[in-house]
Amino acid sequence: MFLKRLTRAKDGKRHQYWALVESVRTARGPRHRVVTYLGELRAGQQAGWADVRNLLDRVGPDTLPLFPETEPVPEAVHVHLRGVRVQGVREFGDVYLGWRIWQMLKLDECLSACLPSGREDVPWSLMAAVLTLARFCEPGSELATAERWYPRTALAELLGIPVEQVNPDRLYRTLDAVLPHKAAIERHLGERFRTLFDASLDLVLYDLTSTYFEGEEAGNPQAKRGYSRDGRPDCVQVVIALVVTREGLPLSYDVFAGNRPDVTTLEDVVAAMESKHGAMAHVWVVDRGIASEKNLAFLRSRGASYVVGTPKSRLKGLEGALVEGGWAEAAPGVEVKAVAGPEGTETFVVCRSKQRALKEHAMHERFRVRIEAGLTKLAGRLTTARRRMDRGKVERQVGRLLERNAHAGRAFEIRVEDTAEAASGLKLTWTMDPAWSAWAQLTEGHYLLRTNLEGWTPAALWQTYIQLTQAEAAFRAVKSDLAIRPIWHQREERVQAHILFSFLAFALWKTLEQWMSRSGLGSAPRPLREEMARLKVAEVRLPTSTGREISLQCVTQPDPAQQQLLTRLGVQLPQRLGQPRWVDAVPPAPFRLKM
Numbered sequence: 001m002f003l004k005r006l007t008r009a010k011d012g013k014r015h016q017y018w019a020l021v022e023s024v025r026t027a028r029g030p031r032h033r034v035v036t037y038l039g040e041l042r043a044g045q046q047a048g049w050a051d052v053r054n055l056l057d058r059v060g061p062d063t064l065p066l067f068p069e070t071e072p073v074p075e076a077v078h079v080h081l082r083g084v085r086v087q088g089v090r091e092f093g094d095v096y097l098g099w100r101i102w103q104m105l106k107l108d109e110c111l112s113a114c115l116p117s118g119r120e121d122v123p124w125s126l127m128a129a130v131l132t133l134a135r136f137c138e139p140g141s142e143l144a145t146a147e148r149w150y151p152r153t154a155l156a157e158l159l160g161i162p163v164e165q166v167n168p169d170r171l172y173r174t175l176d177a178v179l180p181h182k183a184a185i186e187r188h189l190g191e192r193f194r195t196l197f198d199a200s201l202d203l204v205l206y207d208l209t210s211t212y213f214e215g216e217e218a219g220n221p222q223a224k225r226g227y228s229r230d231g232r233p234d235c236v237q238v239v240i241a242l243v244v245t246r247e248g249l250p251l252s253y254d255v256f257a258g259n260r261p262d263v264t265t266l267e268d269v270v271a272a273m274e275s276k277h278g279a280m281a282h283v284w285v286v287d288r289g290i291a292s293e294k295n296l297a298f299l300r301s302r303g304a305s306y307v308v309g310t311p312k313s314r315l316k317g318l319e320g321a322l323v324e325g326g327w328a329e330a331a332p333g334v335e336v337k338a339v340a341g342p343e344g345t346e347t348f349v350v351c352r353s354k355q356r357a358l359k360e361h362a363m364h365e366r367f368r369v370r371i372e373a374g375l376t377k378l379a380g381r382l383t384t385a386r387r388r389m390d391r392g393k394v395e396r397q398v399g400r401l402l403e404r405n406a407h408a409g410r411a412f413e414i415r416v417e418d419t420a421e422a423a424s425g426l427k428l429t430w431t432m433d434p435a436w437s438a439w440a441q442l443t444e445g446h447y448l449l450r451t452n453l454e455g456w457t458p459a460a461l462w463q464t465y466i467q468l469t470q471a472e473a474a475f476r477a478v479k480s481d482l483a484i485r486p487i488w489h490q491r492e493e494r495v496q497a498h499i500l501f502s503f504l505a506f507a508l509w510k511t512l513e514q515w516m517s518r519s520g521l522g523s524a525p526r527p528l529r530e531e532m533a534r535l536k537v538a539e540v541r542l543p544t545s546t547g548r549e550i551s552l553q554c555v556t557q558p559d560p561a562q563q564q565l566l567t568r569l570g571v572q573l574p575q576r577l578g579q580p581r582w583v584d585a586v587p588p589a590p591f592r593l594k595m
Helices: 043-056 093-104 107-114 124-137 142-152 155-159 168-197 266-277 293-301 312-323 354-384 391-404 406-411 434-443 458-466 469-481 492-518 525-532 560-569
Strands: 002-010 013-026 029-039 085-091 203-212 237-245 250-257 283-286 305-310 328-331 334-340 347-353 412-418 426-432 446-451 536-543 548-555 576-584
Touching: 085 093, 085 142, 093 107, 093 124, 093 155, 093 492, 093 525, 107 124, 107 168, 124 142, 124 155, 124 168, 124 492, 142 168, 155 576, 168 250, 168 266, 168 492, 203 266, 203 469, 237 266, 237 469, 237 492, 250 266, 250 492, 266 293, 283 458, 293 305, 305 458, 312 334, 312 347, 312 434, 312 446, 328 458, 334 458, 347 354, 347 458, 354 391, 354 406, 354 412, 354 426, 391 406, 391 412, 391 426, 406 412, 406 434, 426 434, 446 458, 469 492, 492 525, 525 560
Parallel strands: 203 283, 283 305
Antiparallel strands: 002 013, 013 029, 085 536, 203 237, 237 250, 305 446, 328 334, 334 347, 347 446, 412 426, 536 548, 548 576
């Protein structure tokens, strides 16, 4: 059963009216039979009859629609200019930019293949786009996305999803539906990065961070207290391991328990990378917290190479190399030198930085002055005390002083001795250790790298290790711009899905960065996103001589600066979204004077 539009010419005018019609089988095939004539119907009356039809005739989705397509707007029509108005201004530029990047990465095709259409009203791939674009443009909870952010955007027209169909429950179900396809998504992104940016997987950067929860997370076995990189040791957390290309493009991530030591994560991450992107002879660049002897032996057993940071204590065996010549400049103010490892299978790269030397010298001096001031104050109290003091308590005070200023703590030899010259019964003395001072002065600004690569110059090895800052920059972007923290979800699967969509939003972020870099716009996505967010969509209502209005969804015109950005990116904004359509005129509200 459906409504059928009928037209009739009378007195030189065409009239439109409606009939409630059902489809019946006859000997000559299916025919339409009029149930009742309804006359002329406005849009609100049409909606009411649509509800009646739904109650009377529950039919499948392939049945003819109750109302046929809206009457098209003619090319020429008389418009009353005095009644033209603008309403319903919504956000457009940033969501349009994010949607273009989503299509550029072909994530719509990837998720459509992973999640074929079923009985759902809205495809999972489109709902995944909503969640990712929300994280990219205005990070917030699923509730905030559905109730506040989505209605303020033009995504209803861009994606074809009405506002009423985006609700928290559907967003939560999307989290659950997409999470099992994490590995396929990561494989797809690696292939797209190779296609779009000629990204190489021969060298990968690996680092870890943590993100904390608000709540007890009693039902999540991964939520544990551990070393917090967010400065929130009071909260439970999870550890996130991220692998990126040398350009910082994300390839893979893993989530570990919040108390998982960094050094124990490498084998799991390498195995996951090989399962997703193939068993390649990667060059792994990792920080010193992960570079244990066991891990390095594991990488060598897989045929992989590495460039890793090494604790500064290893400089003790390379003292001769610090004072000898043979340094080469790797960057302005940075010099490097290669030294053969003790077993002949590795190379150590000694690096020294002028800026770092000045910084470390200033730190040593600041902490030395603090320790001396603290010791002097404590010694004065022992001298002027009027009663005997507890030796253990004084030694604990000295320990706390050294702990607060650990960078220079070993520079002092401190003694707490018994004495009869003071009422406290104790005397505090200290001397500076000349050997420590000499070693600190010699090694200020120096650090050490370690590699099993052959044939690389020390400068090239240093440049490779410095690219690890791309992974650190990735964590900053995910935490600040994409607001991955804090996590409010309580279930383990929802936490994993939250991190997955943060990973997808970061893939959009880094793709935009590469797009900008290749367009000569630098490499700072945030200002561009904010500038694009100034572009809006507004509904323009045009009253006509027919008594009805025409609705146009118009995109605001970019200003010269915005147009230059769009031209550099090669993006042409649409002037309108969708086609013009007829709407009923809204009568003005009656004016009442309040007495």
